[in-house]
Amino acid sequence: MYFSIIIPAYNAGKTLNRCIDSILAQTFSDYEVIVVNDGSTDNTKTIIDNYSGSNSKILAVHKPNGGVSSARNEGLRHAQGEYIVFVDSDDEVTQSYLESFYKTGYDCIVTGVTVLKKQTTRTEVPDKISEIEKSGFAAFINEYSHHSYIRGPYAKAFRHDIIKNCNLQFDEEMHWSEDYLFLLKFMEKSDKILLLNQSNYIYYAPEVDSKYKMGIREYMSGVFKVEKSLLKLGNCPEALNLNRDWHYITFASNIKAVSLTVKFKMFFSYFKNKIWEAFPKECTWDRFKRMTGLFRITLN
Template identity: 35%
Template structure:
């Protein structure tokens, strides 16, 4: 399609069960001036053939086949080929409402636009996650750092970006990161942006994939996630409680993830998990953040206790197993 207003980038890998619904939901958009870029990341199933069939059916669809290199490399290639003024990402196992693109227009020409979403629980029931309507610019955030709390920076889907900002600043996803690469991309993008709008309505339907990278133990998660936290520090400064609470909350999230993904795994993974938790506990930023949680409220006190107990839980668990057997 010539001169599309927005480019929709969909990385495709091993999702033949969901791909048709994803593509159909995009083609059903009330806003018609878009191109759909399907990036086949060397998918081993029928997805490559499905993509080629989709391309034959609609002139707005562009298919790119590449060797498997991961979702970040697929997104980077999609951005390189994009012709639209704006870019949005949709995961190939998700789908969107027919007003997904049209709703972004409420933000006019703002640089970073976020919409709400739906997600599934364990019973496959959809729950709505509406955002609080919010409009600001990054100069205001630098003056009043607390405003950063109203800007969602997690996830790459459900956002609209300006291609001009991405290309002018040579922004890409870090292909070495298997987790948190979306947050880092968003923060890097915000650092180069001016206007921000958070829309209220939910138009994106997110499926939790048990085979995704977030389901597996990843020793480098703390290192990767801290990159985003330190980037936020470039906006709000590091010598304040707001930044240190970001550090603390990230440490809690990472430790929770380590225990959840290492649970029931072999001894090698359990040992690696223990080392990773110790690394979090010893981090200089995490240690500095402790004063923020000592006297705030009961919940934060409980979290602090949980944090200090973390390194000993594997030993307690091991002892329990020996006694039990």
């Protein structure tokens, strides 16, 4: 078995057929599909069982609800392939998705994504094909960490033996950047990455804000877990700053308030009393303007 495709599914009845059908249309045939039903309350279980009953490539796994990280970890426990590929249940892939990953000599293969949001389409791909050795991992993550195809688990193929031998899992205590943390921890154990300048993954951006609501302690825990892994890779200041900024901004944007004016005032207070206190030397005017811009984006 060359590829194990893991699909975590929670109440995915409206999109799961599209997702699985796109995988079954692959030009590359040596794969298995592990669909993990994470305690769904809609018809997700029925859809998975119907596919599993009619196609030997598909394994149905049902478990109590535990979150997307728990579902992905459960999928890893059942995987038999040489490489692990993750696909979200509301997304789809092109027919050549798996074929694009059929390369030898690499621990991880990374491609771009096409993002569909309402009536807009945006394709993000690396500038060129690149082979990245371990000594270049820090520079790589520093340059590319702001791209969605880097931070998510999709659009990648991971060597299964590295995951298994190093007991790598998704952090089930995190609900923000847990997939980015998985990639960073995988890179710590890897030696060579291939970056491809193509897009075969179609990501459907959610129309409804589905960000997990959490307190400052949980957000800060995520900040420092990711930061710890980034520091292990080497000198990557831009990636460190982006990690901190996005965490802080996402937390601030989740503040409940009756008006945008109140939310902005609360954000300014948050910046002054939380961020300034934690990282005073880095709270420059340029950084504040940058974070304000990011905060405005989260409100759209």
